[in-house]
Amino acid sequence: MQNRLLPALLALAGLLSPLAVAAGTCERLVATGDPEQPPYLWRDPQHPDQLIGASADLLELLAKALGIRIDLVRAGSRPGAEEEVASGRVDLLLGSFPGGARLESMDFIEPALFVQSAVVWMHRERVFPYGGWSDLYGHPGAILADGRFAREFDPLSSTSLPLEEVSTLAEALHKLQRGEVAYLIEEPHAVRAAAETLGMLAEIQPLPPLLSEGLYLAMGRDSACNEPELRARLAAKLAELRAAGLTEGLLQRNAERWKARGLPSSPAAQ
Template sequence: MLSPRGTLASLAGAILLVPSLTMAAGKCDRLIVTGSPDAPPYLWRDPQDPKHLMGANADLLKEAATQIGIKVELLFAGKRSQALEEVRTGRMDLLADTPLNDAELESLDFVHPPVSQNEIMVWTRAGHAQPFNALADLQGHAGAISEKTRVTPAFERAIKEHLTLERKTNLTQTFQALVQGQVEYLLAGRYAGMAMTQTLAADLAAQPLPLDRPGLYLALSFNSACNEPWLRGQLAKKMTELSASGRSSEAVTRNLDLWKAQLQQPSSATHQ
């Protein structure tokens, strides 16, 4: 049985634990975030504020962070590989749009579910007679894909093994190759393809079924002081709620319209 003095000491220790737990849950009040500068409508460089990134993933992360009670700043860190390196090293805390990749599991904690999912579609000229509903249908036909289009690792392996694809620098060049008849088809995201088709006023169509559905995840650096179970749990909860409520789809639609408006400006169209 504890003496009165021992009881007081135990109570004092328990009281001291309360603020320390509170501090552990709230020690990270600001996240420095980066990601791809060329993945619209999910994430891309803000032409009005080039130091920052904008897009559906940015909006959804900001909404979740506000509800959690932390601040986020989405900064441009260079091309995709440079952004990844900034987060790997811990100079920045989080990637906002990274596909799940086994190679990155040694340096990043991926938050499930993904912020958004991209559907990779087969795009052809309207009236194209050949059915392109599966990967096997594309074998033996000349196609194109932008170097900026991200797919799942399994689909990337299938592409390299089975398809003849010309890799273009950006989406605009990829779609122009199809319009000009240089290729029979191209692979591109559903929303990016919709925007490019309207911008180029091209008579193109997507085949009915997506061939790939890469998820775009939030990923916290192992080297970030903010990487703690409380924050990972809160982000996972908010991503689940945003998806279930339809807010994720709304953010994609809203940012697709923003990107299409920017594409109408000659200065921005050349960078996509």
């Protein structure tokens, strides 16, 4: 079923009135993104120089709907990807939060590709009363060592929660299982995929999302292709694709895809 889903979505994208691209230098765009952001984007274990994931699939649908070529390339780490786009060497940054220096060097295209949530996960046998942020301070927690949530989610970055950084989701879930931490803060699709693979899905319990942020497509302001007309086209087609209800299906498909390929570990573990 997984192999049949994307062609069907591509066929749907083809029905969304593809726009002709004006002749010029921007008949081809180059995109990159964080290579450690499953199920949104990550390195293909079989082809490490290629990026796959829900964001990559949505970008493919967007390119087809617009009738333009968008090549997705790996540009090293998340900071490396941001630098390539900020410099103008790469046109698009895929799946980024609008904040910090990025707002000075990039134009973020509405609507967001996806909405990513930071969720607190507890072990079902050790659930403690929770009514808000303040209830977490008396308990040790875990977060992935890449610090994506701590860096990118402004409300979380301003806290001083007792968070232990761990290398992989598997390590974090085992610590939660053993009672070494009381909670884990992480994106829900990735946690469910990892917990199911480890046989722990029935042992963990999510709380309502702490906060949510949009993952956006951004165009570097120094890109030779950064023109208002092209940004407007990208925004209009992206809105159509989202209105067609594709995003949740792409996330579910890629969570299964990530799980099936052995849950590639974080860069800290490689």
